[in-house]
Amino acid sequence: MSLAVRLLSELIGFPTVSHTSNQEITEWVAKRLASFGFECEQTRYLDGEGVAKFNLIAKRSPHCSTSDSGKLSEPGEDGVSANSGEGSVVAPENQMGVAYFCHTDVVPADRWAGPGGKAFQPVLEGNRLYGRGACDMKGSLAAMLAAVETVKQEDQSAPIWIVCTADEEVGLRGARELVRSSEAYQDIVRHDPLTLIGEPTELQVVYAHKGMSGFRVVSHGRAAHSSTDEGVNANVSMIPLLQTVLELHERVQSDPMLRDDRFDPPTLTFNFGISDHAEATNIVPDRSELWANWRTMPNVDGACLIDDAKAAAEALGLEFRGYAAVAPLETPIDDPALLRMCQLAQQYGADQKPMTVCYATDGAALETLSHRVVCGPGSIRQAHTVDEYIEVESLESGVSLFRDAIQAFAMK
Template sequence: MFSPQDYLAQLVALDTVSSRSNESISDLVAAWLRGLNFEVERTSYRDRNGVLKCNLVARRDPVGQPGGEPDGQPSERPPTGLAYFCHTDTVPADRWTGPGGDPFAATTEGTRIYGRGSCDMKGSLAAMLAAASQVDQASQCRPLWIVCTADEEVAFAGARNLVASSPAFGEIATADPPCIIGEPTGLRVIHAHKGIVALRIVSRGHAAHSSTDTGINANIAMVPMLQTLCEIAERCQSDPALRNPMFDPPTLTWNFGVSDSMEAVNIVPDRSAAWICFRTMPGVDGQELIEEVQRRADELGLEIEHFPSGKPMQTPADADCVGELCELAKPFVGENRPAAVCYATDACEFGTLGQRMVCGPGDIAQAHTVDEFIEIDQLEKGAQLYESAIRHWCT
């Protein structure tokens, strides 16, 4: 039985940057979970670069389920319980400046543990593993699920694959238990977050020496497209129909940029690419804006590439599960109300689950930083909160 710090040190030691395989951490976590009497389903896929990625769905049922009664008759599975979700990949650590100099060695300095993924979100997984180890299976009367996905940092690709290919996830969707996505929130309860949409627009020309008139400058057709994008950005700031006051900022935060990748002034650019990224909200999906961009691109003869998007997440703030988790969090954060945030999580892909909440140790401001850390106090309180949640919904 490990402490949260022990679990975290071993998780951070594994380089699971999204461009690499997460097989090693999946193997380690699966072994730990089996040691805690979980049944573990592992599914895998190859990402767009052919790298092996793994998802885990672990389930621990009350003693005697689902194997049946002694006479061999199947027992009825309790319909609810608790499901916890995390991701095992991290962002790159090429510019690491944290103490110790090695992003994949958990380094304790003062009240903090530094290391890539310590906050986002291996700290959360360490807290849940420690919590599960403190709850005896014999005390359970409902199931506990722990789900670990790959590629959350790459457009939620692992969660998307999980939903499409995992029978065990289908069981969670059927049971529809309260679900905690363990991203760092300072242990505050998040009941809603924005989604994300991304597009690329490409203009093609013909390269030539700039002293001739034989080239076709790809930027010529891109300029009016940029004007349209700029007009849409201004509308997103001013149109009340494109706002949701639940969020801060309450807008789609329409963002765009452009590059022709040319560094020599004597070459006619043969390709110019613009990108668009914006954050959808419940009731504001921006579909009419996408259609406007598509029409303008068609007029100008430009290509559009649509990247996988994520839908916003919202569980009613007055839902029973939200109120119960806020009450469980009170010893650790004081009086609290559910909040809405502007970032997105794997919950974007879990629309079949009706009781989604985001709650985990650590500060989102530390995610993706060059000296990422988690406060030890947050890690320990996270384990205590998760243990309380398991006991509340599973025992």
């Protein structure tokens, strides 16, 4: 069994569904990296449900003092702590360093149907390693850990960072918190290295992806027994808004100003739903909720949809709430770091030109970094499935590509 397969098997064993704490896996990764000379910052925050979540930034400079090398910082009372220490080697002009980003949370696995019957007990069957997170995206983290363990610190000429965030699957909360509060993240910004977001792309190089925007509308009524006339059905006020929402749904399919043909599909892919949460037919519903969202693109944000929906909702006396938007990602297609990654990835079957994808990643929150590239082993088609897996061949190719990237951007 290869190092990458062993590492991934251990990572799968941490049941890091987003609503639970990711403390154990974060500490496991930090201790492993510390043993290879990385300085680590862990930051802690509480999510909306009061669960403790952890982000990790591990950095290895070309040369570190013995007193600092591998020192592990613990989060303080404010949730933030950091080690400082600058490398003593000046990198060649074409070597900017590498910052690898991944998330440690996974989607729920309540309906798991993979081999073995247990989502967090990895199963190697043929050329596939099964388990929740095998593809999205613990396989990528295992590949980077395996790659960096073969790189000697004395051969580095620029820094290497490995960043693990929480809560990517639930609104990029961890990455947003990292950008907001981490001094170690600001160190990455000052260096502005190749920023490698290791999501599963089958090792294709992605330069742009969609974001997300949307809104929620609430209609308030008054509950009562349905045999009386004392209730106010919240659905009544909501019904007229449905016509507006239907028109918006149709508009994003037909309006040429709301398209970007670099993406497939090239539209905002408007989606919506409505519920009054009724549990019995003899109770007048006192609350009706409508939600709508769409996938934004770098040149098409759909702000006009929010304006139209808000005006219609407020005219009906309904409560309107806009979502916290997730920005799309776009790195200039002629960015030198992007083009170099395309050259490296070609050896592993990737296309010569970078591509676009329609999902979002933590990269959307990293707007202060200039050279963002999404690339990693595994296929998005296996992500979030009831029998999630990664092909071992893809995993091993990911190790090789990540090693090549480190060699190109951070080694002598």
